[in-house]
Each structure stands twice: as structure tokens, then as C-alpha cells.
Amino acid sequence: MNDTVLEAEHLTAGYGDAIVLEDVSLALPRAGLALLGRNGAGKSTLIAALLGLARQRAGTVRFGSHEITRWSPLRRARAGIAWVPQERAIFPSLSVTENLTVVGRAGPWTLERVHELFPRLAERRRHRGGQLSGGEQQMLAIGRALMLNPKLLLLDEPFEGLAPIVIDELEDAIRRLADEGVAILLAEQHVEKALALTARAAVLDRGRLAWQGASGELAGDADRIAALMGFAVAEGDMMPADPN
Ligand SMILES: Nc1ncnc2c1ncn2[C@@H]1O[C@H](COP(=O)(O)OP(=O)(O)OP(=O)(O)O)[C@@H](O)[C@H]1O
Numbered sequence: 001m002n003d004t005v006l007e008a009e010h011l012t013a014g015y016g017d018a019i020v021l022e023d024v025s026l027a028l029p030r031a032g033l034a035l036l037g038r039n040g041a042g043k044s045t046l047i048a049a050l051l052g053l054a055r056q057r058a059g060t061v062r063f064g065s066h067e068i069t070r071w072s073p074l075r076r077a078r079a080g081i082a083w084v085p086q087e088r089a090i091f092p093s094l095s096v097t098e099n100l101t102v103v104g105r106a107g108p109w110t111l112e113r114v115h116e117l118f119p120r121l122a123e124r125r126r127h128r129g130g131q132l133s134g135g136e137q138q139m140l141a142i143g144r145a146l147m148l149n150p151k152l153l154l155l156d157e158p159f160e161g162l163a164p165i166v167i168d169e170l171e172d173a174i175r176r177l178a179d180e181g182v183a184i185l186l187a188e189q190h191v192e193k194a195l196a197l198t199a200r201a202a203v204l205d206r207g208r209l210a211w212q213g214a215s216g217e218l219a220g221d222a223d224r225i226a227a228l229m230g231f232a233v234a235e236g237d238m239m240p241a242d243p244n
């Protein structure tokens with residue numbers, strides 16, 4: 001059974017004249033891919049390349065049965081690729097409900113289903129986006145992406161800067177997405193959590209693929225994680241050492 005949702009082969013991409021990603025090949029299975037790597041490794045750039053937002057120099061990208069390498073960002077979105085950017089980018093002056101309904105496509109994800117996934121968004125439906133806590137804004141950003149009824153959701157560091165209890169809530173929601181048929185790419189620096197939520201993992205280092213394999217294999221190998229990510233300590237949920 002081929003359960004690959006998206007596949008990049010020999011992807012080289014960057015911005016303008018700058019090349020950031022070089023010769024990256026990876027496969028994203030239906031059960032999810034963790035995209036790991038320290039600050040500046042190229043995770044967001046890879047996401048931008050998959051969305052058609054970076055400058056692609058070489059390589060191919062396949063999504064389902066289509067080769068989408070030359071597709072515009074809009075065409076990729078219409079084909080079912082949605083994105084939750086690192087900076088969340090919700091509309092601060094619109095209400096929660098307006099944020100959720102400003103864009104959308106017919107499908108199983110409706111306002112009711114998003115409220116069911118994130119009851120806090122239902123409670124706060126009349127609040128403005130800008131009045132929400134960081135965790136609630138992340139829920140809103142994910143909910144808004146789900147309203148597009150995507151086949152694939154690219155999550156760029158959804159846990160960044162959030163309290164552990166809020167991260168737990170988001171983890172539960174992300175775990176449910178797989179059951180609902182939404183494939184995820186999870187770029188994260190919370191390595192253990194990202195590995196627990198995905199079937200496969202890819203580690204970037206300075207724009208190149210440093211490791212790829214089963215998430216379970218990497219999760220059990222603290223030494224390899226430390227070597228790949230440059231961790232200072234391996235305790236609790238490991239966080240990378242400051243590269244500076
Ligand atoms: N718009 C841009 N123009 C030029 N260079 C960029 C741009 N965005 C990122 N870069 C560079 O590309 C490299 C990879 O950055 P990227 O944001 O993809 O890393 P990242 O893994 O997402 O890091 P972080 O974990 O901090 O989000 C960095 O050297 C960065 O300076």
C-alpha cells in the first residue's frame with residue numbers, strides 16, 4: 001500500500017539568489033511527518049517551498065497523484081494543502097467566528113466541528129482575535145486552516161512559546177486530525193512531542209537532510225537526537241541549545 005501523501009525529491013530552494021535548502025528528498029505518509037532541526041535549519045523554508053512560496057531551483061514535489069512542482073500557491077491550496085504559519089497570522093480585529101468563516105470550503109470541517117475540536121474557541125466566539133491568549137490564537141489559526149477542508153496541513157512550530165498545559169490541549173487536537181483523515185507535517189523544536197504525533201521524521205541541518213526514518217526509531221535514541229539537534233541537556237521534553 002502506498003500511503004505517501006506528499007513527496008519531495010532533490011528539492012533545492014531559497015529566496016532570491018540565496019539558496020537555503022539543498023537536495024532535500026523526503027516522503028510524508030498519511031500518518032504524519034515530523035520536520036525537525038534547530039533554529040535556522042530550514043524548516044519554514046521547506047514549508048514555503050511546498051506551498052510554492054519559496055524560489056525553487058531544482059527538484060520535484062508530488063502531492064497525491066499530481067506533480068505540483070510548477071503549480072502556483074493558489075492551485076496548491078485548492079488541491080488541499082493548508083498552512084498554519086509560525087507567526088499564526090490571525091486577524092486581530094475580527095472576532096473568532098469571523099476569523100473562522102472569512103475563508104472556507106465545503107467539506108467535513110464546519111464551524112461546529114472546529115468548536116468541537118477546540119471548545120475554547122466556542123466559548124470565545126465573540127472575542128476579537130487580538131484578545132486571545134497565545135494558545136487560543138494557535139487554536140484559532142489551526143481551526144481556520146481546517147475550515148479549508150485540507151487533505152494536508154502544514155503546521156509550523158505550533159507549540160512555540162506556549163505553556164505546557166496549552167501544548168497538551170493542542171497535542172490532543174492534532175492527534176485527532178489523523179483520525180479525521182488530515183495528514184500533517186509538524187515542524188517543531190519540541191522533539192519528543194513531534195515524534196509522538198507522527199509516523200515518520202525528517203531532520204534538517206543547515207538546509208540539508210540529516211536524518212529520515214520512523215519517528216519511533218528516533219524517539220528511542222536520545223544520543224542520535226542530541227547529535228542531530230545539538231541539545232545541551234536531555235531531560236523532560238528536550239529543547240535545543242541556543243545556537244548563539
Ligand atoms: N525571506 C527570507 N529571505 C532570505 N533568507 C531567509 C528568509 N527566510 C529565512 N531565511 C534564511 O533561511 C535560513 C533558514 O531559515 P528558516 O526560517 O527556514 O529556518 P527554521 O528551521 O524555520 O528556523 P526556526 O526554527 O528559527 O523557525 C536561515 O538562514 C534564514 O536566515
Ligand SMILES: [Mg+2]
Nearest residue numbers: 043044045086
Ligand atoms: Mg521556522
